[in-house]
Amino acid sequence: MNQPPTTTQQPLLQVRGLRKFFPIYSRGMVKRHIADVKAVNDVSFDLMPGETLGLVGESGCGKTTTARTVLRALRPTGGRVLFRTAADATVDLASLPEKELKPLRTQMQMIFQDPFSSLNPRMTIESIVGEPLIIHGMARGRELTDRVADMLHNVGLKTEHLQRYPHEFSGGQRQRIGIARALIMHPRFVVCDEAVSALDVSVQAQVINLLAELQEKLRLTYIFVAHDLSVVRHISDRVAVMYAGRIVELAPTERIFESPRHPYTKALISAVPQPDPDVRMTFSLSGEVANPARLPPGCAFHPRCPLCSPQCRERVPDLITGPDGTLVACDHPGG
Numbered sequence: 348m349n350q351p352p353t354t355t356q357q358p359l360l361q362v363r364g365l366r367k368f369f370p371i372y373s374r375g376m377v378k379r380h381i382a383d384v385k386a387v388n389d390v391s392f393d394l395m396p397g398e399t400l401g402l403v404g405e406s407g408c409g410k411t412t413t414a415r416t417v418l419r420a421l422r423p424t425g426g427r428v429l430f431r432t433a434a435d436a437t438v439d440l441a442s443l444p445e446k447e448l449k450p451l452r453t454q455m456q457m458i459f460q461d462p463f464s465s466l467n468p469r470m471t472i473e474s475i476v477g478e479p480l481i482i483h484g485m486a487r488g489r490e491l492t493d494r495v496a497d498m499l500h501n502v503g504l505k506t507e508h509l510q511r512y513p514h515e516f517s518g519g520q521r522q523r524i525g526i527a528r529a530l531i532m533h534p535r536f537v538v539c540d541e542a543v544s545a546l547d548v549s550v551q552a553q554v555i556n557l558l559a560e561l562q563e564k565l566r567l568t569y570i571f572v573a574h575d576l577s578v579v580r581h582i583s584d585r586v587a588v589m590y591a592g593r594i595v596e597l598a599p600t601e602r603i604f605e606s607p608r609h610p611y612t613k614a615l616i617s618a619v620p621q622p623d624p625d626v627r628m629t630f631s632l633s634g635e636v637a638n639p640a641r642l643p644p645g646c647a648f649h650p651r652c653p654l655c656s657p658q659c660r661e662r663v664p665d666l667i668t669g670p671d672g673t674l675v676a677c678d679h680p681g682g
């Protein structure tokens with residue numbers, strides 16, 4: 348894990364009030380807009396250069412949709428995504444036309460979750476990793492081959508692998524190929540979308556260490572989407588905990604794990620298995636994640652919260668800074 352960036356730096360990314368709603372239409376001949384799935388609902392955070400921000404929560408909480416919307420793989424419903432480019436200009440990715448967005452793709456990339464389905468089985472490794480260079484007119488011919496070979500070396504693969512196909516590799520090797528493809532254009536910002544969840548535990552450690560080494564070597568900034576808190580603790584500088592499309596707590600990694608403030612964060616951490624047979628798990632959170640198409644009134648977590656009060660059922664808490672600097676959206680933080 349890197350040292351936290353200094354506060355004198357300017358953010359590489361500023362997300363403000365980000366929303367992504369998916370419309371629900373009625374059945375029948377006449378389609379009427381009857382509701383929305385509020386997958387991302389008023390998310391705000393800053394990302395500093397060289398930082399790794401972990402984005403965690405249960406399945407369905409909106410973390411992957413948030414990451415993809417930030418990258419403009421999905422068009423936002425509302426909000427702003429301010430990205431500082433290599434030319435030190437600030438652009439709003441949320442409103443940028445597609446034509447102006449394409450050149451910025453060289454500066455921001457994604458590592459996908461599944462190394463088996465994210466690679467074209469009919470293409471060689473040289474073609475897969477080198478394709479972004481061709482699309483953006485950055486290299487061809489011998490130069491392209493040399494750049495691909497150099498990137499494969501960076502991720503722990505060999506030049507002799509250039510003409511092989513994805514089916515000839517293990518899961519861990521395929522993920523390394525996916526990492527090489529994402530980094531071949533030397534982006535500044537990378538989203539790791541559950542980048543190790545499909546791998547064996549022993550391979551996960553290798554890939555996590557590789558991502559950390561590449562971050563230092565290539566000066567990368569990560570958003571690391573995951574549900575495995577032990578992995579997030581190892582690689583992240585800060586952690587944002589999401590629930591029902593909102594960030595409910597955001598703080599430096601050790602503070603999140605040592606003194607969580609939100610009851611949902613406490614429940615998630617209590618569910619992490621401990622490598623000690625004498626330690627008993629205390630996880631007691633019941634129920635399912637709130638339905639983003641039918642969110643309960645007030646705090647979306649209140650039907651599952653042991654600290655629920657009448658105020659929680661009526662008002663959506665704001666994400667405010669606590670005495671220790673932790674951002675938390677709860678009327679009973681630390682209770």
